[in-house]
Amino acid sequence: xxxxxxxxxxxxxxxxLAASDMNNPERVQGFLDLLNWDPSLMFxxxxxLAIAMPGFYWVQKRQGKPFFAKQFFMPTKFDIDKDLxxxxxxxxxxxxxxxxxxxxxxxxxxxxYEETLIFVIAMFAGAKVQHLISK
Amino acid sequence: MFExxxxxxxxxxGALIGLAALLLFAGIGRIAGICGIAFSLLAAPIRTxxxxxxxxxxxxxxxxxxHTISGQPAPAAPNNNLPLLIIGGLLVGFGTAMGNGxxxxxxxxxxxxxxxxxxxxxxxxxxxxxxxxxxxxHVLGWSI
Numbered sequence: 001x002x003x004x005x006x007x008x009x010x011x012x013x014x015x016x017l018a019a020s021d022m023n024n025p026e027r028v029q030g031f032l033d034l035l036n037w038d039p040s041l042m043f044x045x046x047x048x049l050a051i052a053m054p055g056f057y058w059v060q061k062r063q064g065k066p067f068f069a070k071q072f073f074m075p076t077k078f079d080i081d082k083d084l085x086x087x088x089x090x091x092x093x094x095x096x097x098x099x100x101x102x103x104x105x106x107x108x109x110x111x112x113y114e115e116t117l118i119f120v121i122a123m124f125a126g127a128k129v130q131h132l133i134s135k
Numbered sequence: 136m137f138e139x140x141x142x143x144x145x146x147x148x149g150a151l152i153g154l155a156a157l158l159l160f161a162g163i164g165r166i167a168g169i170c171g172i173a174f175s176l177l178a179a180p181i182r183t184x185x186x187x188x189x190x191x192x193x194x195x196x197x198x199x200x201x202h203t204i205s206g207q208p209a210p211a212a213p214n215n216n217l218p219l220l221i222i223g224g225l226l227v228g229f230g231t232a233m234g235n236g237x238x239x240x241x242x243x244x245x246x247x248x249x250x251x252x253x254x255x256x257x258x259x260x261x262x263x264x265x266x267x268x269x270x271x272x273h274v275l276g277w278s279i
Contacts, residue, residue, distance in 0.1 A: 005162035006186035010193020011200070013155035013167065013239075018201035020148025024210030029279065032268040040145050045242065047149020048156070052247040055157035060248075066164035073164050075245075077235060080255050087234025088241070088256040092263030094226025097271060097279050098213050101238040102231055103169035105224075106191055110199035113212035115220055122224025127174040129225075130232035 001068045014107045020044040023108045025099025032096050156244050159190070168240020169194070170231035214279055234260075 021027045022044055030038030065071055077084075095101050100108070100119055108116045156167040163186065165172075172187045181188060202209050213220065231237040234256055236245060241260075245253020271277050 002163045002186050003189050005158060006165075007189040007193045009155045009159040009162070009167060010190035011155075011197040012151050012158065012193075013169075013190075014194040014197020014199075015201040016148045016151030016153075016155060016197075017194075018148070018198040018207075019151060019205070020145045021210065022148070023198060025213035026211060029268065032264045033272060034265055034269065035273055040142065043142055043145040044149035044152065047146040047151075048153035048243045049149075049247060051150050051153030052156045052243055055153070056160060056244070056247040059157070059161045063161070066160070066162055068162050069164040071164055072160070073166070075166065075235070075250070075252075078252060080252055084234050084252060084256055085259055087230045087232070088236075088259035089230070089263045090226050091230030091234060091237060092260035093267045094223040094228075094230060095238075095260065096264040096267035097219050098223030098227075100213060100223070100227065101169075102173060102227060103194065103237070103239050105227070106169060106173060107194045107198040108210075110195045110202075111209045111212070115212040115215055118217065118220045119213065119224040119227075122221045123228035124174070124177065126225035126228025126230075127170070127232040128177050128228075130229045131174070131178060134233070 005068060013103065014110070016048075017104050017107045018110075020047070023104045023111075025104075028099040028101075028104070029096065152239075152243065153247075156239070156247070160244070166240055166244045168236050168244060170228075170237040171235065171240050174228070174232050216279075219279060230260075 017023050027038060031041040098119055105116060105120050105123060109120060159165050159167045172190055175184060175187055236256055241253040241256040246257060271279050
């Protein structure tokens, strides 16, 4: 059942990214360019939070555990530290210059562009380097 | 200037993303942070994390199925500039691994849980992305 839920959630997520045009790097870059602003992607965040915010609240309030697992796997870090700020900053820079964040980059492998594949390989390499130096 | 996009599609797509994140959380107790799910595969044997592989395959299949069923054309590829693709990919991978989250994990799940860490991270990457876009496109005048 866990596997079915994961697959289903992935399908919905991928369809949502495609439907909202988050998978379009030019659209994302237009959203980040305030001098030539394309505001449409603001509505992706609004749509997602309109569902997830009350949903997460309800789930945490009503349930001691998830429907098909023994426990919630919550993030274990709580402090706002240098790594969080530096990591988020570097991510923001990379996001702007190509127009892909991790979800759309992976989902866009569906379009079989070599540019997407190169970006995704570089992204995994960057994460691997970070894992190695943080050990 | 911009190719028009239906706001209903954008809002509906966002709602699907929110629903997916909620399903994963309520169903199996996991946060739908794409970078966390993807980069965990680098850190432990894949056979112990089949659900992550299925989620990521679903992500790709979901995008494919949307265009097939709706008839909407697939978006164009990013700018075909090899150094920028590689530098951008390295920055996104390194940065999201270091900051433990990206647009989905911090931006959607984290904000939905009112996590101060995620709110700070989301503001930081948004502001940094906007500054980078301004500097690269309008100060340096590069076409990205």
